[in-house]
Amino acid sequence: xxxxxxxxxxxxxxxxxxxxxxxxxxxxxxxxxxxxxxxxxxxxxxxxxxxxxxxxxxxxxxxxxxxxxxxxxxxxxxxxxxxxxxxxxxxxxxxxxxxxxxxxxxxxxxxxxxxxxxxxxxxxxxxxxxxxxxxxxxxxxxxxxxxxxxxxxxxxxxxxxxxxxxxxxxxxxxxxxxxxxxxxxxxxxxxxxxxxxxxxxxxxxxxxxxxxxxxxxxxxxxxxxxxxxxxxxxxxxxxxxxxxxxxxxxxxxxxxxxxxxxxxxxxxxxxxxxxxxxxxxxxxxxxxxxxxxxxxxxxxxxxxxxxxxxxxxxxxxxxxxxxxxxxxxxxxxxxxxxxxxxxxxxxxxxxxxxxxxxxxxxxxxxxxxxxxxxxxxxxxxxxxxxxxxxxxxxxxxxxxxxxxxxxxxxxxxxxxxxxxxxxxxxxxxxxxxx
Numbered sequence: 485x486x487x488x489x490x491x492x493x494x495x496x497x498x499x500x501x502x503x504x505x506x507x508x509x510x511x512x513x514x515x516x517x518x519x520x521x522x523x524x525x526x527x528x529x530x531x532x533x534x535x536x537x538x539x540x541x542x543x544x545x546x547x548x549x550x551x552x553x554x555x556x557x558x559x560x561x562x563x564x565x566x567x568x569x570x571x572x573x574x575x576x577x578x579x580x581x582x583x584x585x586x587x588x589x590x591x592x593x594x595x596x597x598x599x600x601x602x603x604x605x606x607x608x609x610x611x612x613x614x615x616x617x618x619x620x621x622x623x624x625x626x627x628x629x630x631x632x633x634x635x636x637x638x639x640x641x642x643x644x645x646x647x648x649x650x651x652x653x654x655x656x657x658x659x660x661x662x663x664x665x666x667x668x669x670x671x672x673x674x675x676x677x678x679x680x681x682x683x684x685x686x687x688x689x690x691x692x693x694x695x696x697x698x699x700x701x702x703x704x705x706x707x708x709x710x711x712x713x714x715x716x717x718x719x720x721x722x723x724x725x726x727x728x729x730x731x732x733x734x735x736x737x738x739x740x741x742x743x744x745x746x747x748x749x750x751x752x753x754x755x756x757x758x759x760x761x762x763x764x765x766x767x768x769x770x771x772x773x774x775x776x777x778x779x780x781x782x783x784x785x786x787x788x789x790x791x792x793x794x795x796x797x798x799x800x801x802x803x804x805x806x807x808x809x810x811x812x813x814x815x816x817x818x819x820x821x822x823x824x825x826x827x828x829x830x831x832x833x834x835x836x837x838x839x840x841x842x843x844x845x846x847x848x849x850x851x852x853x854x855x856x857x858x859x860x861x862x863x864x865x866x867x868x869x870x871x872x873x874x875x876x877x878x879x880x881x882x883x884x885x886x887x888x889x890x891x892x893x894x895x896x897x898x899x900x901x902x903x904x905x906x907x908x909x910x911x912x913x914x915x916x917x918x
Contacts, residue, residue: 492886493565493878496893498860500558502853503897507551509852512626512671513678514544515619517709518599522615526608536698540682542911545600548592550904554897565886566867568877573868575650576642576657577632584628592621623671630670634663636868637859638731649871661731665724666859672717673855676816677848679713682706683823684845685912687838692913694832703841704827710820718813729778732869734792735862738802740774741767742788749774749786754807757799762789797864801857809854812847819844 518540525533559581562570570577598606598614606614635641641656642649651657683706689699729736736742741752743762751773755764772782779786789796823841826833833841867874881889 486883488883489881489886490875490878492883492890493881494874496886496890497558497561497565499890499893499897500554500561502856503901504551504554504558505852505856506849506901507547507554508622508626508629509670509674509677509849510681511544511547511551512622512674514540514547514681515615515622517678517682518544519612519615519619520705522612526612532698532701536702539698539911540702541600543681543685543908545596546904546907548596550900564880566877567879569867569872571648572872572877573636573642573649575645575648576635579651580628580632580635580658584625588621588625588628591624592618595621626670626674627667630667631658631660631663633859634666635660637666637863638662639868639871642871649868662724662727665720665727668720669717669724669855672713672720673848673852675713676710676717677852679706679710679820680816680841680844680848681846683710683841684843685908687833687841688845688909688912690832691835691838691842700830700832703823703833704830707820707823707827710816711824712820714813714817714820718817721810721813726778732863733787734789734796735802735858736778737787737789737792738797738799738862739806739858740778740786741799741803742774742786743790743799744788745785745791746788747775747785748772748783749788751777752803755803757803759799795865797862802862805854805857805861809851809858812851812854815844816847816851 518537521533521537521540524530525537562577595614595617598611599618602614603611635657638661639657640660641651641653641658643652644650682702686699686703686706689696690703693699725736725739740749741755741757741764742749743764748771750769750771752764753768753770755767755769757764775784775786776782778784789799819840823833823837826837863869865873865875867877
């Protein structure tokens with residue numbers, strides 16, 4: 485396989501799925517937040533909750549549409565750029581993707597129209613029920629997609645049938661060893677992403693109109709939500725890390741930049757990993773801390789990259805992406821707790837803090853993308869761990885064709901993302917009552 489073709493194919497798919505994941509990571513939790521807003525209005529009759537619900541329904545509809553468009557484009561690449569993937573494991577990947585369409589996408593599509601346009605056309609309970617079905621649909625969609633993604637990381641329940649993989653036990657395929665941790669981790673990530681989008685855009689509105697009642701309500705709500713979810717995410721992330729140590733130790737070696745198998749491995753807080761020389765430059769370490777955190781024994785042995793060569797992932801991108809994710813997680817924890825304290829009793833935060841919240845609007849997106857890079861690059865060179873290597877699945881287009889299409893993707897997605905952000909800030913600036 486031409487290295488250039490492989491790199492371009494991976495870059496194109498990575499760009500596509502990286503762009504796509506932005507929108508489900510927001511809409512999964514935002515759908516539940518909308519349901520909460522709708523119920524609050526139904527119970528209180530407060531016009532501020534109605535205005536809030538209508539504003540954020542527009543944000544949800546726009547984000548949902550962006551996710552659908554980018555998701556359809558991404559699915560075509562399985563056939564055009566990665567024929568080896570569908571040939572080898574299509575008997576597992578195909579049904580899981582089909583289940584997602586049948587049980588989740590159709591559910592969302594059925595009730596989304598009622599949720600968006602039926603508020604004054606159907607009884608209140610029907611409209612609330614439709615909002616609930618959309619929220620359930622977004623979560624069900626995440627269930628099936630993460631089941632497939634997790635199986636590719638930690639495959640179980642499959643058997644060989646000639647040169648193809650088929651499911652021997654669907655329950656084992658779906659509920660593979662990493663799935664529960666990955667599912668909860670993603671749902672919490674979506675909750676934090678949505679919380680900071682709501683907080684950031686509410687703060688943006690309050691910078692223009694500090695008396696906006698709806699914006700004050702949503703700012704307070706989102707900060708409390710972030711304050712609750714951030715520590716839960718840290719706890720679940722730690723459990724996910726221990727699960728990864730058990731089933732994907734090579735990924736942990738890359739995350740911690742452990743080059744040689746050793747006892748009492750240090751925790752590398754910062755370094756510049758050198759993949760060519762297999763060493764860490766400018767390292768800042770805590771002696772024995774990695775062994776203590778991962779195995780609860782300061783003298784425990786941790787496997788290094790040398791134990792997995794030549795099938796070891798690149799260290800530098802995994803190492804840095806993980807620290808970006810963790811750093812943003814700690815920042816969100818700080819902003820959630822600090823913001824909850826500063827807004828107690830309905831108080832308006834000082835303007836400098838509103839600017840901080842506005843600047844953190846898409847912190848959840850960046851953290852999610854960083855976590856995705858850790859997950860996907862950390863399993864390389866495998867596309868399906870122990871079964872199918874990435875280089876063996878790519879095929880079809882030439883390097884020139886991939887380069888041209890990749891350029892088109894970059895231009896198109898840049899324009900779409902900028903337009904999306906402009907519309908979002910415009911809606912937020914006008915406020916809910918507009």
